[in-house]
Amino acid sequence: xRHLILLLFPLLLLAGCENMPTLGGGGEGQPAEVVEGSSAAxxxxxxxxxxxxxxxxxxxxxxxxxxxxxxxxxxxxxxxxIYFDFDxxxxxxxxxxxxxxxxxxLAAHPETIVTLEGHTDERGSREYNLALGERRANAVxxxxxxxxxxxxxxxxxxxGEERPVAEGHDEEAWALNRRVEIRY
Amino acid sequence: xxxxxxxxxxxxxMLATAPAHAVLTVRITQGVESALPIAIVPxxxxxxxxxxLELAEVVMSDxxxxxxxAPMAVEDLPARPHDFEAINFADWRLLGMENLLIGRIEDSPxxxxxxxxRLVDVYKGSQLLGxxxxxxxxxxxxxxxxxxxxxxEKLTGERGAFSTRIAYVEVIRDAGGQKRHMLKIADxxxxxxxxxxESPEPLLSPAWTPDGEKIAYVSFEGRKSAIxxxxxxxxxxxxxxxxxxxxxxxxxxPDGRYLAMTLSKxxxxxxxxLNLDSGRLQRMTSNPAIDTEPAWSPxxxxxxxxxxxxxxxxxxxxxxxxxxxxxxSFKGGYNARPRYAxxxxxxxxxxxxxxxxxxxxxxxxxxxxxxxxxxxxDESPSYAPNGxxxxxxxxGTGGSELAAxxxxxxxxxxxxxxxxxxxxxxxxxxxxx
Numbered sequence: 096x097r098h099l100i101l102l103l104f105p106l107l108l109l110a111g112c113e114n115m116p117t118l119g120g121g122g123e124g125q126p127a128e129v130v131e132g133s134s135a136a137x138x139x140x141x142x143x144x145x146x147x148x149x150x151x152x153x154x155x156x157x158x159x160x161x162x163x164x165x166x167x168x169x170x171x172x173x174x175x176x177i178y179f180d181f182d183x184x185x186x187x188x189x190x191x192x193x194x195x196x197x198x199x200x201l202a203a204h205p206e207t208i209v210t211l212e213g214h215t216d217e218r219g220s221r222e223y224n225l226a227l228g229e230r231r232a233n234a235v236x237x238x239x240x241x242x243x244x245x246x247x248x249x250x251x252x253x254x255g256e257e258r259p260v261a262e263g264h265d266e267e268a269w270a271l272n273r274r275v276e277i278r279y
Numbered sequence: 280x281x282x283x284x285x286x287x288x289x290x291x292x293m294l295a296t297a298p299a300h301a302v303l304t305v306r307i308t309q310g311v312e313s314a315l316p317i318a319i320v321p322x323x324x325x326x327x328x329x330x331x332l333e334l335a336e337v338v339m340s341d342x343x344x345x346x347x348x349a350p351m352a353v354e355d356l357p358a359r360p361h362d363f364e365a366i367n368f369a370d371w372r373l374l375g376m377e378n379l380l381i382g383r384i385e386d387s388p389x390x391x392x393x394x395x396x397r398l399v400d401v402y403k404g405s406q407l408l409g410x411x412x413x414x415x416x417x418x419x420x421x422x423x424x425x426x427x428x429x430x431x432e433k434l435t436g437e438r439g440a441f442s443t444r445i446a447y448v449e450v451i452r453d454a455g456g457q458k459r460h461m462l463k464i465a466d467x468x469x470x471x472x473x474x475x476x477e478s479p480e481p482l483l484s485p486a487w488t489p490d491g492e493k494i495a496y497v498s499f500e501g502r503k504s505a506i507x508x509x510x511x512x513x514x515x516x517x518x519x520x521x522x523x524x525x526x527x528x529x530x531x532x533p534d535g536r537y538l539a540m541t542l543s544k545x546x547x548x549x550x551x552x553l554n555l556d557s558g559r560l561q562r563m564t565s566n567p568a569i570d571t572e573p574a575w576s577p578x579x580x581x582x583x584x585x586x587x588x589x590x591x592x593x594x595x596x597x598x599x600x601x602x603x604x605x606x607x608s609f610k611g612g613y614n615a616r617p618r619y620a621x622x623x624x625x626x627x628x629x630x631x632x633x634x635x636x637x638x639x640x641x642x643x644x645x646x647x648x649x650x651x652x653x654x655x656x657d658e659s660p661s662y663a664p665n666g667x668x669x670x671x672x673x674x675g676t677g678g679s680e681l682a683a684x685x686x687x688x689x690x691x692x693x694x695x696x697x698x699x700x701x702x703x704x705x706x707x708x709x710x711x712x
Contacts, residue, residue: 182587182592182613217656217674218631218635218636218656219592219613219615219631219636219658220572220585220615220616220629220658220659221483221659221702222484222527222528222541222571222572222585222616223571223572223585223587223592223616225483225504225525225527225541225571226525226527226541226543226569226571227569229525229543229547229548230569233547251524252502252503253525254481254499257481257499258481264655264656264674
């Protein structure tokens with residue numbers, strides 16, 4: 096799991112750059128309005144337009160502060176994967192601090208867009224697993240929103256069993272594949 | 280009996296090593312003892328040179344692959360007649376061969392070949408079937424499958440499905456370790472494969488139109504799921520569904536006018552019908568649980584689908600005109616991805632239990648569920664259009680490959696794969712002659 100996070104890290108940093116321009120000076124209220132506007136529509140997936148809008152606005156956030164929070168390996172924010180039991184979308188208590196940290200971060204950075212990627216293990220049928228992956232991602236999304244993130248900041252996509260991180264065919268691999276990845 | 284089975288296993292082994300262009304090769308994993316003995320004599324070839332394939336081998340492979348025929352090994356043939364007059368019936372009776380297939384391939388004056396064949400009843404000493412078929416230079420394999428169809432129908436009374444095609448998804452890793460997803464079609468025996476779509480992102484759920492001319496599928500090329508419809512001949516395609524959330528599990532109604540699919544645009548996965556003429560979208564289910572994997576009954580009156588509204592994935596059905604869904608699967612904690620048999624009385628599905636995931640068939644009248652395969656990771660059952668076989672994907676430590684099982688579970692075979700992972704087979708409809 097440690098390896099997984101390390102592997103994901105460069106990607107996450109890149110994604111982070113895209114959504115959070117390093118140039119300071121943009122009015123803080125402006126991008127937030129864009130995001131709020133699209134969340135008012137309240138339809139999942141509409142974050143797409145919000146993302147495009149977010150790219151065109153600057154953020155009054157210093158690069159140093161951003162680096163400290165999202166890049167600090169000791170912060171709960173460094174944990175970007177939530178694991179699930181078989182055929183379950185219930186977020187286990189041990190992941191509560193992770194969800195809380197990301198919700199707090201998103202609440203503090205309303206211009207930031209995050210994608211929740213839902214995944215399943217390889218067992219059962221592929222289409223059911225697509226639906227199950229979406230349900231897992233939506234469970235995380237609901238918690239994030241309850242804890243202060245705005246719905247418009249969150250995109251949900253499910254890959255079902257199509258993108259395993261562990262290629263094995265045993266419980267060890269399956270446990271690693273039943274997951275939601277939080278991607279900035 | 281054991282010797283006979285050994286004979287045709289030997290023959291299949293020989294076949295498996297023969298044609299270099301066949302990406303998938305057949306391996307019988309479980310046969311039937313009551314298989315009908317048949318001798319298939321290599322056809323006489325024209326003087327114009329070597330043929331692209333040994334036509335009789337394709338027919339042998341087709342018939343043996345059903346488990347209902349036990350073709351004699353080529354090296355055991357007591358003689359190789361090509362004409363009815365040349366048959367010494369006593370030779371074949373002595374060996375217990377009830378049926379004999381002979382023929383000739385000749386150059387056609389209009390280009391291509393003329394293939395003539397005769398199916399002979401050895402005990403009566405009479406011809407059961409005799410035809411002459413034309414085949415283009417590149418169509419000998421199709422001609423062979425059509426001969427298999429005719430022989431099969433004559434001897435079993437059931438329409439043959441060898442000249443049909445299958446669609447499936449194949450995933451390979453390129454030199455850089457990146458996954459490449461390919462949607463392919465191939466002949467029903469896995470040979471003659473061609474790529475329809477290739478993508479670095481996942482492809483899944485191929486679904487044939489009833490006329491066999493187009494295939495709908497789910498592609499993640501836009502970093503989310505969308506449903507496309509592609510013409511096989513031209514390769515042209517259009518997007519059928521790209522709503523927020525899931526766009527998945529396409530299934531065409533038997534009359535080709537509607538597409539059933541799963542969308543989650545209204546909050547969670549439900550079944551919708553798209554009228555392909557008007558573009559009108561109609562919601563069929565409305566439940567906070569997962570509803571997905573719709574399948575049409577052959578009469579077009581009913582949709583079966585997977586739902587976990589009762590707490591675990593189970594099969595439900597709903598009237599295609601709307602109404603209240605009814606649960607139809609009750610045995611076991613995981614039943615998903617239903618597909619109707621062409622008779623409309625059976626449903627194949629993925630059945631999960633303590634031994635993993637197998638293909639099972641539910642008798643809709645008696646409610647009896649019969650497990651046909653061993654698992655542990657079997658998925659995506661799809662019936663041949665004549666209902667004789669069910670093709671499915673079987674997973675294991677070596678990856679995933681295609682396999683087929685007879686609808687009664689007595690015969691099983693693997694379509695051995697040489698390259699990547701093969702999954703999500705969908706058996707196409709009968710082809711027009």
